[in-house]
Amino acid sequence: MKRILILIFTLVIVSCKPEVKDYVTLSGKIDNKGPITSLNIFNEGRTFNKTLTINEDGTFSDTLKVDEGLHVFNAGNLYGTIYLKNNNVSSFSLDAEQPISKTLKFSGDDADKSNFFIENITLLEKHLTQDLMFKSEDEFNQTFTNLKEDYKQLKASKNIADSTFFKKPDEELEKLKNLYTTHYNKQNAILKVLPKGSPSPTFKNYENYDGSKTSLSDFKGKYVYIDVWATWCRPCTAEIPALKKLEKEYHGKNIQFISLSVDDDRTHGGSWDKARKDWKTMVKDKQLSGVQLFAPKGFLSQFPQDYKINSIPRFLLIDPNGNIVSPNAPRPSNNEAVRALFTSLGI
Numbered sequence: 001m002k003r004i005l006i007l008i009f010t011l012v013i014v015s016c017k018p019e020v021k022d023y024v025t026l027s028g029k030i031d032n033k034g035p036i037t038s039l040n041i042f043n044e045g046r047t048f049n050k051t052l053t054i055n056e057d058g059t060f061s062d063t064l065k066v067d068e069g070l071h072v073f074n075a076g077n078l079y080g081t082i083y084l085k086n087n088n089v090s091s092f093s094l095d096a097e098q099p100i101s102k103t104l105k106f107s108g109d110d111a112d113k114s115n116f117f118i119e120n121i122t123l124l125e126k127h128l129t130q131d132l133m134f135k136s137e138d139e140f141n142q143t144f145t146n147l148k149e150d151y152k153q154l155k156a157s158k159n160i161a162d163s164t165f166f167k168k169p170d171e172e173l174e175k176l177k178n179l180y181t182t183h184y185n186k187q188n189a190i191l192k193v194l195p196k197g198s199p200s201p202t203f204k205n206y207e208n209y210d211g212s213k214t215s216l217s218d219f220k221g222k223y224v225y226i227d228v229w230a231t232w233c234r235p236c237t238a239e240i241p242a243l244k245k246l247e248k249e250y251h252g253k254n255i256q257f258i259s260l261s262v263d264d265d266r267t268h269g270g271s272w273d274k275a276r277k278d279w280k281t282m283v284k285d286k287q288l289s290g291v292q293l294f295a296p297k298g299f300l301s302q303f304p305q306d307y308k309i310n311s312i313p314r315f316l317l318i319d320p321n322g323n324i325v326s327p328n329a330p331r332p333s334n335n336e337a338v339r340a341l342f343t344s345l346g347i
Helices: 002-016 111-127 137-157 163-193 234-238 240-249 272-285 302-306 335-344
Strands: 024-031 038-043 049-053 059-064 069-075 078-084 089-095 105-108 206-208 223-229 255-261 291-294 314-318 324-326
Touching (some): 049 059, 137 163, 272 291
Parallel strands (some): 223 255
Antiparallel strands (some): 069 078, 206 291
C-alpha cells in the first residue's frame, strides 16, 4: 500500500510540473500597417530567419525556436529589436505611422529586456546629437558623463536579475564613446592646423561643369560653403537632398554653395575620362545646383591636400575675405547646427 501511495504521489508531482517548451510564442499588433503583410524575425548573424504573417487587422502570432538573445524584427520600413527566449510568451505593439521609438511597447516574459534596448536607443539619441562634434571639449566630455549616469539609471530601473545581460550593452557604450572621442580629437587636430580666421587655402582654374574655369578668388566678398564629395561616396550622395534644400533656403543671400568632386582614375577603373563622365552624369541626373567643380587630381589636388582631407564628405566654410570660418563645417543634414552657424554670421 505504501509503495502505491508513493507512486501516486510521484505521478501527481510529475503531472503538475510545468511543461518546458522548446519555442517562444510571439504575438502582437501593428496599428496603421498599411500595405505591410509580413513580419521578419532574424538574429544578428542571420543564422535564424522566420517570416510571420500579419493579418488584416494588424495582428500576428506564431511560435519560433530560437537561440536566446537579441533579435531584429522588420516589417516594411520598420526595424526594431526584441529579446527572445524559448519557453517565453512575448508580445509587442507599435504604430507604423509614428516613430518606432515613440510607440513600440513590449509585454510578456522578459519584456524588461526588450524595453531596455529600445529605451537605450532613445537615450543615445537624446545625448549624441548632431551638434556634438561642434561643442567645446568640456561640453563634449560632460555629454558622456551625463549619458553614463542616465544609462546607469536605466539599468537600475529594469527588473533584470541576470547581471551578464548588461555585459554587451556596457561594452558597446564604451566602444561608442571611444569612437566619438577619436573622431572629435581628429576634428580638433584639424582646427589647430587650420584655425578660424586664418587665410584659407585656395584653388585656381578648376574645371566647372558648365565648361568654364573657376577659382576660389571669384567669390571674394561672399561666404563660400564647399562640399567636398565624390560620386562613389554614399554618405556624400545622401547629403544631396539636404544640400539642395539648404541652397534653396539661402538663395539670394551672401553665400555661394560649391560642390567639389574628388572623383579620380583610381576609383573609376583607372580612367580619368570615366571619372569626369560619371561626375557630369550625376550632376545632370541629380539636377545638382550651386557651382559644380572637378578637382584636377582628385584627393591629391592641392586644395583638398591643404585642407587635410582624407575622408568625405567634408564641408568647409570660408568668409568674404577668404579666411577660414570652419575647416570642418556642419553637414547640410545637421539642420540645427548649420543654420545656427549661418545665423551667427548674419548670412
